[in-house]
Amino acid sequence: MKNNLICSRKSLTACVERTILLVTKKENGGYEMKLKRKLLVFLAAVCLLAGNLAAVPVMAEETTGTEASVDCTGKYVNIALVVDTTGSMAGDIETVKENLSAFVKEIAASGAIPRIALIEYKDIQCDGDDSTVVHKTPDYSVWYDDAGQMVAEIEKLEAYGGGDSPESLVDALGYVTNDSVMTFNRYAAKFAFVLTDAAYNNANRWGYKDMNDAIAQLSAKGIQTTVVTHKDRYADTWDDVTEGYIMGDGYGSLTLSDVYADLTSKTGGTIIDMSEDFEKELSTYAKSIIAATASTEVDASYVPVTSISLGEAEEVPVVTGGAYKFPITVNPSDATVKDIIWSVEDESVATINKDLTTSEFCVVNPVNEGTTKLIAKTTDGGYTAFFTLTVADSLSDGTTTITCKPELVAGILTGSTDTKVALKLDESATTVDAGILKDIFTTLSTLPSKDVTFSFQDAYGEELYSWSFSGSELKDASTVINSFKIETGAKVDAVTAAVSATGTDGTTETIHFAHDGLLPGTATVKERTSLPDGTSYLYYYNPSTGKLEEAGEAKVEGGWVTYKIEHCCDYVLSSKVLNLSPAPTPATPAPAPQAQTTPTVKAPNTGDNTGIMAGISLLIVAIALVSVAEFMRRKRA
Structure with a gap:
């Protein structure tokens, strides 16, 4: 916008310079005097105008945006x-x-x-x-x-x-x-x-x-x-x-x-x-x-969110019936408010477990095949991150096919070139239908190069323990496993007593299997443990004898232990070799009897009492004489 009201300082200076130049051109005295008078008047006007300019903000020839005094930096x-x-x-x-x-x-x-x-x-x-x-x-x-x-x-x-x-x-x-x-x-x-x-x-x-x-x-x-x-x-x-x-x-x-x-x-x-x-x-x-x-005031300690991230993947494949935990990264790490609002575009494909989800991660439960977006949004500023969830009943990585549906396993074994099938199940569903289980093991027994893993997970989708069976190690496909549930650290009094009887000083864990009896074949069990990394030792508790028996070695690595069993009951995992045949503890001999001596009691020193004793004796004699005399008198009478 042109400023038509105020002359700029630059143009004003130019006017003064031109006037002074004219004064120097002396043609005659009269002209010179007239110019001097005009110059004085002009200079007076300049002084007056300069005074006004000092009181008025200087404006640019074109004004755009906001006044220079407004500072919005960082707001x-x-x-x-x-x-x-x-x-x-x-x-x-x-x-x-x-x-x-x-x-x-x-x-x-x-x-x-x-x-x-x-x-x-x-x-x-x-x-x-x-x-x-x-x-x-x-x-x-x-x-x-x-x-x-x-x-x-x-x-x-x-x-x-x-x-x-x-x-x-x-x-x-x-x-x-x-x-x-x-x-x-x-x-x-x-x-x-x-x-x-x-x-x-x-x-x-x-x-x-x-x-x-x-x-x-x-x-x-x-x-x-x-x-x-x-x-x-x-x-x-x-x-x-x-x-x-x-x-x-x-x-x-x-x-x-x-x-x-x-x-x-x-x-x-x-x-x-x-x-x-x-x-x-x-x-x-x-x-x-x-x-x-x-003019907006900002708390000096406030650190705003600038972005969030759900990782590098643009598409994440998941299977129906499972649970998946997705962490979020908020930038900067010291942001004042890190709260997250989670959502999925299509809840007919996947849902969010609101009871378990926090501002640090989201727990998603895929429910039907399809695709949808998982979207994270900050409450401070609405910054977003997302990826596409691709939901299917089974997924293959070229080696292992994953599913959460037991009824699909037998078909996957025969119809897929993958050598492994992983059946992911919720920890609360540790019993698989007997008919479906028989179909799985019967099919697996004809495929010695393939394996099936039964993986049990918590509500966050994190594995708790697993059972793996190989077709080459099956013995009786008709054997039914009543339950896959495993309790590590269980308290079984009889087992605790058997461990104590070994007298071995080492870290042990009792493993209780809900299933009791033989398995269809050799099972490779993987579960969590608190034992240190390295080789540990597995012992079977024999309820008939009440004693422990060797059951092989176990490998501990990164908080997980792996071992093989063919039979389920109660087991003990030990960081040290247990002494299963401890030497009997010798009886402690009774102490030799000691001769008893009668202590000599010394009478207290009470001084000379001879006179007292003589007086007592005379008194007794006198009483006796009186008694005899009285007896004789009564007899005469």
Whole structure:
């Protein structure tokens, strides 16, 4: 914009230089004096003008963007563009597209970190629920960080559809306020920017009663909402579905400015008139957005999320009936908020175990063959990562075929060139149908070069233990395994007593098998252990003798132990060789009896008592004489 009011300092200096040059050209004294007077007047004017310039900000010949004093560096601004693309917008859509592009570019040039979303809406009552469209980046994010990509999306907008005049703006605003669709940067300046030429109806998929509910959500999230429309155009608020006026008492009773007064005023926004100088109004609003962004306060300790990753794979094959755990990486690692929202595009193909899923990983349960996307999104900024899940009943890597369906194993053994079949089962389903199990072992017995592994996993899809059988080591395919359940570290009193009887000092674990008896053949068992890496020793507990018997060696590596058995009961795994025949403990001899001596008790020294004893004796004699005399007297009488 040309500045016609203030002369630049550069042009002012040039004027002074030209005047001084004229003064030096002396043709006569009178002319010289006139020039001197003019020069003095001009210099006085220059001084006055210079004083005014000192008080007025210097403006460039062309002013674009924002004032230099506005600093948006490092500040986030999130803007949701909500555009009415019904047929009634056909006359305005090209102008809207052109000016929106300029608007986006101006925001991007502000020095802030702009992130812009685009939602187009029609009338879901006439055009269907999917007529409200949230545009997404190739990474499945609703936020466009690249202004060029956003402009390209805006260029795709086309005006068509719609029924009665009121359109489904309430539904579109639900996408802005719902975290499952749109999450904002934590300390961003937040804006919703609605472009429409019609009133709204209250139809929506978010459970909102009416526009007031949407306004409450926008206000609660601090999303300033501005509406660009034809302010003075009368609003047609008749709704064909409800067969009544949504607001007002008929056509001509309300203008679009009236219709959107609450939405804008209660969220801190404004109404821009599309009928006026739309380009100028939009540019002014862009500057106000930039100013608001610059004034946003950010906690000094806040570390924003910048990206997330689900690994390098673009496609991950999984099998129906299984469980899979997928970890997430949030960047930077010290981000303040690392919470993740997980979703799958098609829940008929796979579902998310919400009870086990956290912000660090997602547990997925494939349910039917097909493909779908697993999408991770941060609550801070809505950064996304995804990959495609390809779900099948069985998967082969060229050597091993994996399935979670026992009924498919026999067919895979005969129909596949793979030498191994891995049947993955949930730990709670440790019993396989006897008929299916017999078919598996009968088929395997005819294929000595093939193996079948029964792998039991926890709810996260992580293996707990497995049983592997080779066709070359089967003996009786008709033998039924009642249960594959294994309890490591089980407390069995009789086994504990047998271990104690060996007197060996070493680390041991008791292994309890739910199945009791022979197996169809040799089984290679793999399970978790706390024993140290290296060779450990396996012992079978014989319930008939109550003693342990050698059952071979076991290999421990990385927290897993592998060993072979042909029979199930209780076993002991030991880090040391147990002493199965300990020498009897010699009896401890009884101590020799010791001669008992009567202790001599020394009378206490009480002094000389001879006189006392003599007196007592005389008293006794006197009593005796008196008694005799009394006896004789009675006899005479």
